[in-house]
Amino acid sequence: MIHKLVTTPMNLVIKVGEKVKEEADKELYDLPTIQQKLIQLQMMYELGEISEDAFKEKEEELLIRYEVAKKKEFEQWEELTKKKD
Incomplete structure (x- = not known):
């Protein structure tokens, strides 16, 4: 029980940090945004x-x-096509 009380806030901080990074990456490497x-x-x-x-x-x-965005897009495409095979 004490373990959960200690680790739950830390897990929440980690999840929030991951979401912030994900959103920042989207903004930085969004192809239409860069083109604009x-x-x-x-x-x-x-x-x-x-x-x-x-x-x-x-x-x-x-x-x-x-x-970098094009490379990421290509890698995601390769990953998706590998999963289908």
Whole structure:
């Protein structure tokens, strides 16, 4: 009984932490979100709202995130197809 009283709050904290990480990963590696941010970035650059250096820096960051997201998507697809076989 005492064991449950001690471990239950810890388990809850772990579950909340896992959910926060999951949501953060979704935001960071959501392909449509990244694509939209790339479009917005391009528009800001073309309108002169940001410098070329700032544009290149942010574009590189977004392209890396896009690449990681595509890799994750491919890995998930492979995992799903393996389960069906």
